Amino acid sequence: MSLGGARDRLLCAAGLPAWARRRRRRDLTILMYHGVVARPLEVECWHQLPVDAFARQMAWVARRYAVLPLEEALERLAAGTLPDHALALTFDDGYRNVRTVAGPVLAAHGLHATVFLVTDLVGTDEVVWPDRLYLAFARSAAASVDVPDLGLPRCALEGPGRKARAYATAVRALKGLPVAEKDARLAALLAALGRTAPEEPGDFRMLGWDEVDAMRREGRFGFAGHSTRHEILARMPDGQVAAAIGRSHEVVAARTGHVPTVFAYPNGRAMDFDDRARAALGHLGVRFALSTIEGFNDATTDRLALERISVGADLSFARFRLLTSGAVALLRGRR
Numbered sequence: 001m002s003l004g005g006a007r008d009r010l011l012c013a014a015g016l017p018a019w020a021r022r023r024r025r026r027d028l029t030i031l032m033y034h035g036v037v038a039r040p041l042e043v044e045c046w047h048q049l050p051v052d053a054f055a056r057q058m059a060w061v062a063r064r065y066a067v068l069p070l071e072e073a074l075e076r077l078a079a080g081t082l083p084d085h086a087l088a089l090t091f092d093d094g095y096r097n098v099r100t101v102a103g104p105v106l107a108a109h110g111l112h113a114t115v116f117l118v119t120d121l122v123g124t125d126e127v128v129w130p131d132r133l134y135l136a137f138a139r140s141a142a143a144s145v146d147v148p149d150l151g152l153p154r155c156a157l158e159g160p161g162r163k164a165r166a167y168a169t170a171v172r173a174l175k176g177l178p179v180a181e182k183d184a185r186l187a188a189l190l191a192a193l194g195r196t197a198p199e200e201p202g203d204f205r206m207l208g209w210d211e212v213d214a215m216r217r218e219g220r221f222g223f224a225g226h227s228t229r230h231e232i233l234a235r236m237p238d239g240q241v242a243a244a245i246g247r248s249h250e251v252v253a254a255r256t257g258h259v260p261t262v263f264a265y266p267n268g269r270a271m272d273f274d275d276r277a278r279a280a281l282g283h284l285g286v287r288f289a290l291s292t293i294e295g296f297n298d299a300t301t302d303r304l305a306l307e308r309i310s311v312g313a314d315l316s317f318a319r320f321r322l323l324t325s326g327a328v329a330l331l332r333g334r335r
Ligand SMILES: [Zn+2]
Pocket: 092, 093, 226, 230, 265, 266, 267
């Protein structure tokens, strides 16, 4: 049991989340999830949340928040008509398990969520490139790799803990590179891991368009664009950024019959999107864009850099409550 864990539970027992939540009752809280898995993965993966943790979080959210469909919440934020304690749920990337594993939990609580699709990968056996790398590390039989320029000098890979750490180091380094250079280094790393053949996607499989259609008709999910192949927009050459945003947005509109008013930037840190992306969104008439910058939204928040609370597999339930309520931001001295 970690000291931080004990402290977080004490802060929750002292009522800090309830107090922080009241202070933020006029803000829009947007939670960011990715996948939800029936069983924890052997090699730790931050963005695939075990379903028991997800179910506990949704029960908490459903009791304490006015959960709105994201696009409605954004319109009402702009119009100044949000209810108190407004919250929207989002799932980035479009994993099939959002329907099969998260879907029944959302349905049990009557909750709506918006899914951001990587449109070129919908209905394929392909996974987003960071997941491709994750699967290669998780399934590699190599005892070690030696890739010093990605932070892995003579790096041992025995056991899930070492594999998870090596993956985290490599993916962080790759995310900083221009797309063409990233692609070349990624290919070399997959070769070093002995995993150049396509990977069976397993828990990382994307939704198909027929599933998207069924989810939309059931009324519990909305859809919007998240680029075509999940390249980080700020690392793309001029001329490709507008296409990655525009094609993704237009394909979602054509396939779902609803023109999204929102987009989510791949990776989404402030360094991951730029004025080229903003200009492309403006040209399309997309009024809102979600970042992964940690925070809450009010009338003054930049509509093309809306903030979210990221929920990953490393969060304890106490930490989830502290983060979502805004208590963590208060403890860090932010408003
Ligand atoms: Zn993403």
